[in-house]
Amino acid sequence: MLQEIDYPISVQFDFESGTFDPVKVRTDRCVSDLALMFADKKVVQEIINNGDRLVYEIWYHPFETSKSDMALGVTRILPGKVGAEYHMTKGHIHERDDQPEIYFCIQGEGYLLLQTLDGDFRAERWTPGTISHIPPMWAHRVVNTGNKMLIFVASYHLSAGHDYQPIEEKGFKKLVVETDGKVAFIDNPHW
Amino acid sequence: MLQEIDYPISVQFDFESGTFDPVKVRTDRCVSDLALMFADKKVVQEIINNGDRLVYEIWYHPFETSKSDMALGVTRILPGKVGAEYHMTKGHIHERDDQPEIYFCIQGEGYLLLQTLDGDFRAERWTPGTISHIPPMWAHRVVNTGNKMLIFVASYHLSAGHDYQPIEEKGFKKLVVETDGKVAFIDNPHW
Numbered sequence: 576m577l578q579e580i581d582y583p584i585s586v587q588f589d590f591e592s593g594t595f596d597p598v599k600v601r602t603d604r605c606v607s608d609l610a611l612m613f614a615d616k617k618v619v620q621e622i623i624n625n626g627d628r629l630v631y632e633i634w635y636h637p638f639e640t641s642k643s644d645m646a647l648g649v650t651r652i653l654p655g656k657v658g659a660e661y662h663m664t665k666g667h668i669h670e671r672d673d674q675p676e677i678y679f680c681i682q683g684e685g686y687l688l689l690q691t692l693d694g695d696f697r698a699e700r701w702t703p704g705t706i707s708h709i710p711p712m713w714a715h716r717v718v719n720t721g722n723k724m725l726i727f728v729a730s731y732h733l734s735a736g737h738d739y740q741p742i743e744e745k746g747f748k749k750l751v752v753e754t755d756g757k758v759a760f761i762d763n764p765h766w
Numbered sequence: 767m768l769q770e771i772d773y774p775i776s777v778q779f780d781f782e783s784g785t786f787d788p789v790k791v792r793t794d795r796c797v798s799d800l801a802l803m804f805a806d807k808k809v810v811q812e813i814i815n816n817g818d819r820l821v822y823e824i825w826y827h828p829f830e831t832s833k834s835d836m837a838l839g840v841t842r843i844l845p846g847k848v849g850a851e852y853h854m855t856k857g858h859i860h861e862r863d864d865q866p867e868i869y870f871c872i873q874g875e876g877y878l879l880l881q882t883l884d885g886d887f888r889a890e891r892w893t894p895g896t897i898s899h900i901p902p903m904w905a906h907r908v909v910n911t912g913n914k915m916l917i918f919v920a921s922y923h924l925s926a927g928h929d930y931q932p933i934e935e936k937g938f939k940k941l942v943v944e945t946d947g948k949v950a951f952i953d954n955p956h957w
Binding site for chain 1: 775882
């Protein structure tokens with residue numbers, strides 16, 4: 576017998592703004608939420624002291640039914656830097672080791688960083704239309720290196736879970752920074 | 767130990783053409799492949815006798831890893847009709863009863879038809895940007911009622927399986943046809 580949650584749902588996504596309607600949950604991530612991630616702690620503290628600042632938003636719709644838990648997430652990363660480091664997502668790895676994810680870059684430009692617990696590292700260049708598969712067991716973070724909003728759509732399962740701890744502790748092997756007006760990958764001193 | 771299939775993959779999607787590169791598999795569906803689905807069997811036979819005709823293409827990339835099987839599919843439905851009935855996909859239901867799917871309309875306009883085995887029927891109106899969640903246990907078909915290509919991106923798991931048989935036997939409850947230059951839903955006489 577079908578329950579109410581087992582019926583089809585549609586939302587309307589706007590390609591320009593990267594928003595959709597109706598939205599179930601919206602989460603804001605400010606510089607203070609990424610205090611452990613950005614390398615320049617002095618600049619982080621200054622921004623927080625000056626009232627903090629939005630880095631990105633996640634809009635999502637958990638399409639939970641009585642038998643499944645596929646979810647839609649849209650992330651909007653504002654352009655900008657904290658010190659020399661470009662705006663980015665916190666980065667996480669799935670708790671379950673059999674759960675992948677698909678990311679679809681709609682607008683903007685940047686990089687998808689991927690890393691295993693053993694330290695295998697990859698950076699996928701993103702432009703509008705890049706679709707990336709994040710295999711299980713790879714931590715992932717998106718970095719906005721452009722001068723406009725970076726918007727991407729994610730599809731995953733809620734049961735995958737989000738583990739932020741490995742990234743909070745050591746971060747990714749590379750920091751993505753602006754050097755002489757260009758994008759550069761530099762070694763993360765904590766690795 | 768990671769195998770070669772456990773590494774990240776990206777493809778580049780083109781929003782205008784609805785194609786992506788690299789593509790792993792491409793499948794063409796012609797009128798002859800939908801001979802059981804279109805209602806006007808006389809017109810179907812005429813088209814086949816005249817050399818058949820493409821109705822839609824599926825481009826897909828099965829992102830299989832040693833622990834997961836998420837897949838990306840892009841469907842491009844050409845504008846057109848077979849008799850009064852608009853071009854559409856064959857329609858299927860997942861073999862597994864716990865497997866949903868997300869569809870994302872990129873371009874074009876039409877309807878996503880959904881139906882349970884008990885005959886509960888829904889039609890979701892699609893325009894560019896509509897994202898629909900197809901819950902488990904709902905057969906699904908997309909109909910192109912516009913005058914240009916309808917393009918949508920799908921995300922699902924290969925283990926979901928595709929069962930075409932319930933739709934081959936009886937079809938959906940409604941046919942989507944052009945009547946007096948307008949889109950109309952009429953009862954399927956086989957239901």
